[in-house]
Amino acid sequence: MLTKEHLRLHRRADRALPVFADTANPDLLAAAESVLAIFRNGATHKITRGELSEQLTGVTASRDEAAAFVKLAEGLCTFADCAELDYPAMRAELFSVSGFALQNAASPEELRERLAENARFSVFLRQDIYGDLPENQQLVSFRDLSARELLERYNVAQVQGLLIYARKLQIRTDNADPAELRRLFKYLKFFRLLSEIRQKGQTSYLTISGPLEIFANTRKYALQLAAFFPAVLLLKTWKLNAEIEWKSRTLQLNLDEKSKLRSHYRNFSAYVPEEIAMFHRLFREKIKDWTIVGETPVLSGNQGEAFFPDLSFREETSRKVVHLELFHRWHKHQLESRLIYLAQHRQIPLLLGIDRSIADENALTEYLTEYPQLTDRLFLFRDFPGVDRVAKLLREM
Amino acid sequence: MQHPGNKLQEPVLYFENGVLRVENCHPDQLPEAAARLIRLDPRGNVYRAKASDYAPLLLELLLSGIRVHDQAKAFLPINDLELKKTLVPRPHQKKALESWIDGGRRGIAALPTGAGKTILAVMAIASLKRPTLVLVPTIDLLQQWASILEQWFQRPIGMLGGGSHQVEDLTVSTYDSAVLQMEFIGNRFGFLIADECHHLPGPVYRAAAEMALAPFRLGLSATPESGDARDQLLEELLGPLLCRVEIDELEGKYLSKYRTIRLEIPLEPDEEAAYRENRAKYIQFIRRNGITFRNREDWGRFLMLCARRPEGKDVLDAFLEQRRIARGGRAKFRKVWELLKKHPGERTLIFTADNAAAYRIGREFCLPVITHHTGAKERKDFLDGFRKGTYPVLVTSKVLNEGIDVPEAAVGIVLSGSGSVREHVQRLGRILRPGAGKEQATLYELISAGTSEEGVSSRRREHRAYRIKSEKGAESC
Numbered sequence: 096m097l098t099k100e101h102l103r104l105h106r107r108a109d110r111a112l113p114v115f116a117d118t119a120n121p122d123l124l125a126a127a128e129s130v131l132a133i134f135r136n137g138a139t140h141k142i143t144r145g146e147l148s149e150q151l152t153g154v155t156a157s158r159d160e161a162a163a164f165v166k167l168a169e170g171l172c173t174f175a176d177c178a179e180l181d182y183p184a185m186r187a188e189l190f191s192v193s194g195f196a197l198q199n200a201a202s203p204e205e206l207r208e209r210l211a212e213n214a215r216f217s218v219f220l221r222q223d224i225y226g227d228l229p230e231n232q233q234l235v236s237f238r239d240l241s242a243r244e245l246l247e248r249y250n251v252a253q254v255q256g257l258l259i260y261a262r263k264l265q266i267r268t269d270n271a272d273p274a275e276l277r278r279l280f281k282y283l284k285f286f287r288l289l290s291e292i293r294q295k296g297q298t299s300y301l302t303i304s305g306p307l308e309i310f311a312n313t314r315k316y317a318l319q320l321a322a323f324f325p326a327v328l329l330l331k332t333w334k335l336n337a338e339i340e341w342k343s344r345t346l347q348l349n350l351d352e353k354s355k356l357r358s359h360y361r362n363f364s365a366y367v368p369e370e371i372a373m374f375h376r377l378f379r380e381k382i383k384d385w386t387i388v389g390e391t392p393v394l395s396g397n398q399g400e401a402f403f404p405d406l407s408f409r410e411e412t413s414r415k416v417v418h419l420e421l422f423h424r425w426h427k428h429q430l431e432s433r434l435i436y437l438a439q440h441r442q443i444p445l446l447l448g449i450d451r452s453i454a455d456e457n458a459l460t461e462y463l464t465e466y467p468q469l470t471d472r473l474f475l476f477r478d479f480p481g482v483d484r485v486a487k488l489l490r491e492m
Numbered sequence: 493m494q495h496p497g498n499k500l501q502e503p504v505l506y507f508e509n510g511v512l513r514v515e516n517c518h519p520d521q522l523p524e525a526a527a528r529l530i531r532l533d534p535r536g537n538v539y540r541a542k543a544s545d546y547a548p549l550l551l552e553l554l555l556s557g558i559r560v561h562d563q564a565k566a567f568l569p570i571n572d573l574e575l576k577k578t579l580v581p582r583p584h585q586k587k588a589l590e591s592w593i594d595g596g597r598r599g600i601a602a603l604p605t606g607a608g609k610t611i612l613a614v615m616a617i618a619s620l621k622r623p624t625l626v627l628v629p630t631i632d633l634l635q636q637w638a639s640i641l642e643q644w645f646q647r648p649i650g651m652l653g654g655g656s657h658q659v660e661d662l663t664v665s666t667y668d669s670a671v672l673q674m675e676f677i678g679n680r681f682g683f684l685i686a687d688e689c690h691h692l693p694g695p696v697y698r699a700a701a702e703m704a705l706a707p708f709r710l711g712l713s714a715t716p717e718s719g720d721a722r723d724q725l726l727e728e729l730l731g732p733l734l735c736r737v738e739i740d741e742l743e744g745k746y747l748s749k750y751r752t753i754r755l756e757i758p759l760e761p762d763e764e765a766a767y768r769e770n771r772a773k774y775i776q777f778i779r780r781n782g783i784t785f786r787n788r789e790d791w792g793r794f795l796m797l798c799a800r801r802p803e804g805k806d807v808l809d810a811f812l813e814q815r816r817i818a819r820g821g822r823a824k825f826r827k828v829w830e831l832l833k834k835h836p837g838e839r840t841l842i843f844t845a846d847n848a849a850a851y852r853i854g855r856e857f858c859l860p861v862i863t864h865h866t867g868a869k870e871r872k873d874f875l876d877g878f879r880k881g882t883y884p885v886l887v888t889s890k891v892l893n894e895g896i897d898v899p900e901a902a903v904g905i906v907l908s909g910s911g912s913v914r915e916h917v918q919r920l921g922r923i924l925r926p927g928a929g930k931e932q933a934t935l936y937e938l939i940s941a942g943t944s945e946e947g948v949s950s951r952r953r954e955h956r957a958y959r960i961k962s963e964k965g966a967e968s969c
Contacts (some may be wrong), residue, residue: 098800099792100792100795100796152849158798159800162799183867183870183873185871186860186870186871187873187877188857190858190859190860190874190877190882190883191877191882191883193857193858193859193884194859194883194884194885195884196858197832197833197857197858197859197885198833198837200827203829203856203857206857206858207856207858210858220858223855224854224855224858225851225854225855225861228851228865229865289509291534302534308960315671315696315699343789427506427509429510452676
């Protein structure tokens with residue numbers, strides 16, 4: 096993520112116009128390539144952060160954008176501590192004598208000489224007693240990308256940097272296919288954002304924000320909004336509007352698919368939490384009469400609201416498909432809305448799993464008293480449902 | 493929408509994702525004071541209120557004779573919450589507690605470091621007997637508070653932050669963890685305490701207080717005011733300033749006697765020449781561009797211009813170099829060495845403005861350094877060693893400015909710092925706690941003579957604790 100000093104934008108009336116890099120500009124491509132070459136070379140030779148920073152000094156002075164390229168490239172690095180020495184243990188030993196030795200030494204030089212007379216400390220003192228600071232960490236790997244890809248990331252990061260100052264996003268998408276919307280909703284859920292979704296014909300309107308947004312000018316959700324933004328770029332058609340609080344002014348940020356921004360989010364599976372992956376694996380191993388279907392559909396709820404199940408299952412013999420939607424602690428309101436809807440549309444083959452952090456046995460009993468037609472549809476779980484429990488409910492449907 | 497179990501058409505309050513959802517309740521049918529607290533949320537077409545408005549909303553509804561079905565609150569009084577040791581409060585602690593109770597158990601106490609803010613909080617928790625969440629800015633303070641609450645109440649203390657995720661009736665959380673967790677736990681506590689509460693009005697941290705139902709609130713800080721719009725926000729989040737005790741009111745009784753000595757130290761000739769050359773380049777640039785640093789945005793503008801103007805890189809380098817020389821000339825380091833020799837056996841804290849200077853002292857004088865790079869285990873080892881006397885000197889940049897309890901510290905040396913009054917008062921506070929055998933605490937402030945540090949020093953000394961103790965030391969002190 097880029098910080099304010101790396102952002103470039105023009106203000107025209109109340110509009111914020113990010114200054115994007117031309118991804119075909121040879122000079123910019125060359126500057127990006129120079130940055131990447133230093134990182135690549137650094138990873139090959141396992142240089143330290145300090146050395147890397149020195150090598151980058153000349154490049155960052157050459158162009159405005161270069162400092163931002165460096166910042167983005169740093170996010171693709173893995174650094175490791177130098178493992179040769181147990182620095183904290185050595186320091187503890189040294190300091191247990193140095194504080195008192197200091198009083199008998201005439202100068203700092205004499206202090207170090209005296210301490211170095213102890214064979215345990217002689218080498219340690221000659222090197223650097225704080226040799227494990229981040230500047231001495233080694234660059235051990237770099238997730239390489241092309242100069243063009245770095246420019247594309249730079250452009251997306253210009254928008255993400257602005258969204259840090261936004262409170263909500265409004266997105267319109269036309270003719271999005273179910274797979275596109277499903278992917279978008281998965282990202283929404285992953286970043287724990289709330290959305291108001293309305294569908295009019297083939298057009299979906301989403302207002303995305305955090306729960307506190309209607310009251311407080313908080314930046315609590317800003318990072319989540321910014322991180323969510325690349326998921327919007329995966330839609331074929333999109334229009335985004337955001338209000339940006341920028342230097343005591345409110346600016347409108349309007350972008351669409353013609354902005355030519357490209358997402359670096361390629362594969363949602365990279366973000367699938369471990370418990371979901373484990374559920375898939377155990378289900379495959381233990382349950383033979385049902386399988387998990389790769390694609391889950393987008394379902395329409397009350398008043399044009401759209402929702403999507405977390406998982407869909409198919410019975411091998413009858414080919415019957417049943418969906419499962421899970422409600423964690425931040426989805427309590429959606430649960431109540433879904434209960435009403437499902438009670439009215441029992442024909443939809445949908446199971447609702449409820450995290451115990453929103454409802455205990457008593458609350459479940461209350462729900463079932465209110466909606467007796469959903470007896471075979473509701474169940475409680477803690478963190479993530481068990482495979483056997485889900486299989487049993489599927490068989491009873 | 494009806495909730496199961498809610499057959500009556502009385503307003504129902506739910507706590508949901510850090511805000512209140514209000515059902516069966518249209519603002520038009522409510523008294524004006526209550527209606528003002530409720531808004532229609534178009535995301536789901538429901539009425540909502542801020543979690544922090546739980547108490548005033550409930551009160552307004554009840555005062556208007558409207559019965560409320562409260563599904564939001566998930567805490568009850570803890571009747572067996574008692575102090576397990578006898579606590580005899582000091583007069584200023586007793587006065588502060590009384591002010592807080594008289595103020596409706598909602599407000600801020602400004603007490604100097606070492607005055608026993610934690611004990612005031614312990615007394616407030618014991619008097620209120622409600623599940624309590626304490627917010628603290630650092631992991632060191634998280635552990636310190638948990639340990640003190642455990643001693644006084646002898647029950648499990650929850651911790652959020654620093655790798656801990658345990659919630660109990662009495663829980664301590666870092667501000668960062670509270671912001672992340674409050675949407676899930678904000679209805680579990682009746683009492684919210686914010687230690688070093690001047691952090692709370694920040695654009696992110698404020699959410700921790702806004703997403704909490706807690707009707708009862710207590711803010712603690714030696715320096716709660718910021719002198720800007722954040723003061724109003726702090727009052728909205730925690731309540732008004734209810735009592736203030738100054739350092740000099742407690743000096744010699746509950747705080748150590750102290751003196752502050754400002755030492756002006758000339759730069760060496762080559763450093764002075766370099767300082768003047770670099771400073772001139774930087775001053776010329778800001779004058780040419782009309783930057784006065786009188787408003788908050790000027791710093792960002794300076795950086796932006798440095799990034800865009802052809803000469804910007806040189807100017808930025810010049811700015812950094814003149815600042816580095818002023819903050820850490822060679823003579824200052826020699827003075828630190830002299831002062832350490834002058835106070836043999838006294839526990840000494842050395843403060844710097846930046847990590848580089850802290851590590852330079854650490855390397856040259858072979859001393860332990862605590863910065864944000866220091867791992868949790870080593871930090872604990874350094875602090876324990878300092879308290880026991882194994883490590884008589886500790887060097888730090890900013891991380892020990894606040895809160896952490898080191899009563900043994902008798903000498904402070906400020907090698908460099910910002911112009912912030914708050915930072916300087918907090919640093920003084922580190923050496924003021926009374927300790928065994930500690931007769932008088934001394935804070936040295938080292939200033940590079942003839943540099944911008946003179947103005948910085950004057951700005952940060954604009955506090956009663958310094959004004960009444962102004963003592964200028966001879967260079968050879």
